[in-house]
Amino acid sequence: MKRYLVPIILAVVFLSVSCKQKAPATQEPAPSFNNQLTAEEIAGGVMTPELMWKFGRLGSVALSPDGSTVIYTVTERDLATEAARTNIFSMPINGGDPVQLTKDGGSSPQWTDNGKSIAFVDNDGDLAVMDPKGAVIRKVEGLSNFEYFNISPAGNKIYFTKRVKLDQTANEKHNLPRAKVRIIDDLMYRHWNTWSDYSYSHIFVADFNGNGVSGEKDIMEGQKFESPLSPYFDETEISWSPDGKYIAYTTKRLRGKEDARSTNSDIFLYDVSAGKEVNITESNRGYDKYPVFSPDGSRIAYQSMERDGYEADLNRLFVYDIKTATRTWITKGWVFDVESVKWADNENLYFVSAYLGTSQVFKTTVSGKGVDQVTKGSHELGSLQLESGKMTATIMSFALAPEVASVDLGSGEVKQVTGINNHIYESIRMGKFEEKYTKTKDGKDLQMWVIYPPDFDPSKKYPALLFCEGGPQSVLGPFWSYRWNFQMMAAKGYIVFAPNRRGVAGFGQEWKEQISQDYGGKNMQDYLDATDAMAKEPYIDADRLGAVGASYGGYSIFYLAGIHGGRFKAFISHCGVFNFVSDYGTTEELWFKDFDYGGPYWELPKSYQYSPHLLVDNWDTPIMIITGANDFRIPYTQSLEAFTAAQLKNVPSRLLFFEDECHWILKPQNAVIWQREFFEFLDTYLK
DSSP states (O other): OOOOOOHHHHHHHHHHOOOOOOOOSSOOOOOOOOOOOOTTTTTTSSOOHHHHTTOOEEEEEEEOTTSSEEEEEEEEEOTTTOOEEEEEEEEETTOOOOEEOOSSOEEEEEEEGGGTEEEEEETTSOEEEEOTTSOEEEEOBSOOSOSOEEEOTTSSEEEEEEEEEOSOOHHHHHTOTTOOOOOOOSSOSEETTEEOOSEEEEEEEEEEOSSBEEEEEETTTTOOOOSSOTTTOOGGGEEEOTTSSEEEEEEOOOOHHHHHHOOOOEEEEEETTTTEEEETTTTOOSOEEEEEEOTTSSEEEEEEOOSTTOTTSOOEEEEEETTTTEEEETTTTOOSOOEEEEESSSSEEEEEEEETTEEEEEEEETTOOOOEEOOOSSSEEEEEEEETTEEEEEEEETTEEEEEEEEOTTTOOEEEOOOTTHHHHTTSOOOOEEEEEEEOTTSOEEEEEEEOOTTOOTTSOEEEEEEEOSTTTOBOSSOOOSSSOHHHHHHTTOEEEEEOOTTOBSSOHHHHHTTTTOTTTHHHHHHHHHHHHHHTSTTEEEEEEEEEEETHHHHHHHHHHHHOTTOOSEEEEESOOOOHHHHHHHOSOHHHHHHHTOSOGGGOOGGGGGOGGGGGGGOOSOEEEEEETTOTTTTTHHHHHHHHHHHHTTOOEEEEEETTOOSSOOSHHHHHHHHHHHHHHHHHHHO
């Protein structure tokens, strides 16, 4: 199931993660990255699966030290060849025309030399440096096979990560190179979408003189642990001190069964010159991540969860004082999660929180004077950049793919800066969206988002779709997805309603935490209450309701199929849990099941009563089930079990099985097939 992440991180990370695939059997044609729209592509004037792959996709963002200019990457995909191309662009944050700085590919840009240069990864995978106008000055010598890099603020050091092989393969042990076998003695042998490759992501530090890298040192030498953490490998889990004398980094020093059942990551403060380190979060047993040094280097802000094994615990803002070795909970009393922390100065900090169905910027102080809201609006903000009193954030909504926005720290005004896909928006019609509230059966206020078809006519009746959020403890705000795209659903003539049922983030810790060990309880009633409320609207045809969802949303579909009482006429479940017992025995992050299920099945937790397979006898509604062979989070066999049950119950059903996908559908042509089959199935039973 999907971890709780800042929405923009989901948009970027899920795009960059790849599932293993076989090499093509025939030579591919040369890719075409022409993003100009053809008359055929925009003939209908609304979103289509094919048009989705004309979108440029925002990636890395970096604000210049003087706060005047933002550099960012845009990735383009060619549907015919599935090739990808990423380039770096520059734009003034006060407005202007974007400038393409790289032509042949570039990624991971970083301002260096106080804004006089930009370091980046070129198309060959090498570290290179260019001036702010895009003239490539030089390639950096002495660095290869790295993954992430970061040059110290002083400019004389660099850290980078690369994989270090420390485990022996079965082929090596037996000297039989053609064998295909794994010898497994412990857990966590695979994670999310990849099997262990017998190597670990390590941090290296080296001297940097602007032209080359020398004297590299593995600061995790011999350790069978990783930094950044698997599976997301988020480079913001590592940071430099302002003087370049220290590195703070996140790692989880647990292996095997302990790793599988614990979330206890820690932050280590590494002295570059002395080669010594100290664990600054040793006393805390939950997640500790994302260290950020104060401008004077005396403190480290970081995000911390208290309880071991609970990945959706309250994400708190802590500050560690290096001199006194003391930790202070800065946001004590704040019941919303903290993400993307940035120092304004040595006293004031900004961060993002999921808040009442949106994601906004907030402000607090080291002295703990409370939390103040900075921004408002029907959007999701994330990935803050703060330099010289100027702030940028990524922004997205149900009608806007991720872009860069500026944030006025005085007024809170959010203004879109980039317009990566303006040429597409100008050629199609978007459906409007709005926030609604209804009452739950037990008297709670239930917020939901409603997205309407383009040219919506309230005098007509429309089929409608209940969207079931994943997670379960994730954020459901005005997000943009290249698969679960609500504008696409609206363009097909459906009204979409997405309730923030119990378990989602952004409505306080109590609301979020209620769902654990109650999967079939109050949150399912929330879905039914939202459906009943929407069915009463005069513009919705109550006889043409469907329900769709992925991950925990896929589980929700399986469960609703057994309890919906005839409300829905079609279901679609993507990568959902069907059988709690077999799921516990085949998944990898057991801490999740230990907390949310209440433990392994042999301990007979009461929550196992909510396993959808126990309700199959009630299934009578057409259902499409989607899964990928490389999904290890919710193994594809869960979907096979559900499809078998539906077939044997003579329920009209379809299985969409992707041989080279994982928990997400990432490849362009697979994604187009996903969309086409999705709507073909819904249209069959709802139109």
